[in-house]
Amino acid sequence: AERKQGLSEDAQKRYPALAAATTTAAAELQYHLKKMSGAELAIVTAAAPAEVKGPAIVLGALAVKMGAVPQKKSESKEGFRLLVKDDLVLIGGESDVGALFGAYELLSRLGCDWVMPGEIGEIVPAAKKVIVPAMDESQAPDFAMRRLWYRGYDTKEHPIKPEEGARFQLWLLRHRAGAFSHFAFDVAGHAWSAFTERHKEEFEKDPAMLALRKDKDGQLKRLGPQIETTHPRVIELFVQEIRDAYAKKIQEGIWTKDTPAGFPIGPADGLGYSMSPESLKAGSGKIDPIVGELDRTDEMILMANRILEKVHKEYPNVYVGFYSYSTHAGYPARHTPDPKVVQIFAPINFSRFHGVMDTNSPTQQYYRRVVEQWGALARRQGNSLVYRGYNWNLADNLLPYTKVKIWGEELPFYKAQGILGLNVEASKMWSILAASDYVFMKMAWNTQQDWHKLLRQFCERAYGAGAEAMDAYHLRLINTQHGAGQEAGSYHAFHLIYSDDWVREAKELLDRATTAAKTEPDRVRIGFIRDNVEALAVYLAYHRATMEFDFVKAGQQFDAMRAH
Numbered sequence: 001a002e003r004k005q006g007l008s009e010d011a012q013k014r015y016p017a018l019a020a021a022t023t024t025a026a027a028e029l030q031y032h033l034k035k036m037s038g039a040e041l042a043i044v045t046a047a048a049p050a051e052v053k054g055p056a057i058v059l060g061a062l063a064v065k066m067g068a069v070p071q072k073k074s075e076s077k078e079g080f081r082l083l084v085k086d087d088l089v090l091i092g093g094e095s096d097v098g099a100l101f102g103a104y105e106l107l108s109r110l111g112c113d114w115v116m117p118g119e120i121g122e123i124v125p126a127a128k129k130v131i132v133p134a135m136d137e138s139q140a141p142d143f144a145m146r147r148l149w150y151r152g153y154d155t156k157e158h159p160i161k162p163e164e165g166a167r168f169q170l171w172l173l174r175h176r177a178g179a180f181s182h183f184a185f186d187v188a189g190h191a192w193s194a195f196t197e198r199h200k201e202e203f204e205k206d207p208a209m210l211a212l213r214k215d216k217d218g219q220l221k222r223l224g225p226q227i228e229t230t231h232p233r234v235i236e237l238f239v240q241e242i243r244d245a246y247a248k249k250i251q252e253g254i255w256t257k258d259t260p261a262g263f264p265i266g267p268a269d270g271l272g273y274s275m276s277p278e279s280l281k282a283g284s285g286k287i288d289p290i291v292g293e294l295d296r297t298d299e300m301i302l303m304a305n306r307i308l309e310k311v312h313k314e315y316p317n318v319y320v321g322f323y324s325y326s327t328h329a330g331y332p333a334r335h336t337p338d339p340k341v342v343q344i345f346a347p348i349n350f351s352r353f354h355g356v357m358d359t360n361s362p363t364q365q366y367y368r369r370v371v372e373q374w375g376a377l378a379r380r381q382g383n384s385l386v387y388r389g390y391n392w393n394l395a396d397n398l399l400p401y402t403k404v405k406i407w408g409e410e411l412p413f414y415k416a417q418g419i420l421g422l423n424v425e426a427s428k429m430w431s432i433l434a435a436s437d438y439v440f441m442k443m444a445w446n447t448q449q450d451w452h453k454l455l456r457q458f459c460e461r462a463y464g465a466g467a468e469a470m471d472a473y474h475l476r477l478i479n480t481q482h483g484a485g486q487e488a489g490s491y492h493a494f495h496l497i498y499s500d501d502w503v504r505e506a507k508e509l510l511d512r513a514t515t516a517a518k519t520e521p522d523r524v525r526i527g528f529i530r531d532n533v534e535a536l537a538v539y540l541a542y543h544r545a546t547m548e549f550d551f552v553k554a555g556q557q558f559d560a561m562r563a564h
Contacts, residue, residue: 022096026043036124044056047062058089063083066088076144082136082137084132084134104173110127117430141178146422147422176441185386187262188266202233210274211276212276231278242311246261273294284297286333293327295328297324297332305335321343331370344423345387351364353482353497355408358406390424390427401432404439431528442454473513473529495543538560
């Protein structure tokens with residue numbers, strides 16, 4: 001039942017609204033229709049079609065019995081069918097979660113939308129009469145996982161507030177974010193640090209299991225956190241951990257020897273890889289063109305293959321994987337990956353201002369060729385591929401930035417390459433990222449959509465009568481960011497991308513949008529964008545003062561940035 005629902009036990013605990021999907025669907029329909037029209041529909045429980053008296057909205061398994069059998073299927077069991085006939089609206093799903101997502105499709109067809117978390121993001125049109133036209137619509141998601149998750153500001157001084165997390169989870173739900181459990185998603189992470197800690201005594205007994213690298217004095221020594229991937233005992237310990245995990249699950253009656261399961265084997269974050277003759281022999285000898293260090297992709301593939309060769313005799317459906325990241329972000333030149341090696345793309349080293357399809361970026365074009373090679377391998381022998389990215393400009397989330405075009409062009413590409421799911425670390429900066437996150441969630445469900453149209457739809461929903469000027473603002477931001485040819489990341493290239501004239505023209509568009517807007521919520525949402533443009537104005541003044549060695553003025557502008 002758990003697998004049919006597409007939710008692991010952990011996911012059901014973390015996403016209770018999905019665990020009780022039919023109840024959530026009824027409550028959400030009731031909430032939005034009441035807010036829309038003032039009418040509160042009664043929620044009635046029925047077990048058989050004969051008990052249903054129209055007019056009625058029928059949800060879940062009962063709707064399937066009455067004819068709303070989903071025509072599109074998905075591995076995550078999230079497909080649905082929305083069937084409107086006579087005086088019945090039938091919303092059936094492959095699972096209860098599918099039916100919930102069908103309910104959100106119905107609300108979307110009625111003009112409801114959610115442009116950001118919280119009530120300020122709820123777009124619910126007023127209508128004395130709510131009319132649902134006849135339709136027969138079946139949908140299923142393009143990706144089994146479609147996940148954004150908050151990270152990056154949860155500190156002791158500034159913890160994530162419970163209400164922020166709740167608002168975000170509800171927004172994700174309304175955009176049909178899945179919580180599907182899949183073995184390919186379980187191989188993520190920087191595993192070696194925890195691995196060496198778990199086997200501390202073994203590594204102390206035999207330091208040759210640690211990477212041979214230079215210490216602070218330039219002397220070659222056996223040091224962590226990276227490990228010696230070719231050491232036989234390292235391979236044995238990984239194999240033993242996998243065997244122990246299966247033994248425990250089998251004893252608990254949860255797994256069999258044939259259950260698919262994923263295990264992370266990836267390096268610790270950062271550099272410091274082994275320069276031993278054995279490690280060098282395992283690699284390709286290539287230099288990673290982005291990092292400028294030895295490419296470690298082949299070394300990782302050899303390690304993965306050796307682990308799988310040993311465990312597959314006993315447990316044939318073991319999968320292992322690591323991030324395509326740092327110096328192991330290439331395509332192997334020497335060793336062919338076992339079909340059960342999972343690759344998780346975490347493209348942190350490539351331009352953050354451009355997408356994988358953007359020919360303005362040499363680094364993204366290199367990354368594109370790597371993904372295409374893995375995609376071809378996946379088509380030949382079935383390797384699982386996952387995307388693990390970021391929704392913001394890493395190391396800066398205060399200045400204007402957009403991923404609208406990036407997501408709009410990348411997600412269809414990832415779908416074509418056979419990517420299973422999207423696991424995206426997110427910054428809680430909705431004033432900058434609302435349009436980008438909106439387009440991401442829409443296209444993660446259906447990559448066939450046009451990002452230009454989705455951006456226009458977002459602007460119409462978020463800014464009302466100010467939509468034309470705000471659409472022009474977003475397009476201007478997109479064209480400036482992508483056309484600048486800068487790849488430095490963070491805020492380092494902003495003075496080369498933007499100017500005082502850009503700020504002035506952006507403010508003119510915001511003024512025009514604010515004047516045109518007819519409601520206070522629309523003006524509030526436009527005001528969020530103004531914050532970013534003001535931040536850019538102050539930053540450019542600060543940067544100019546530092547370049548002029550006017551330290552008094554630079555200090556004043558620095559204080560102004562902090563105050564802003």
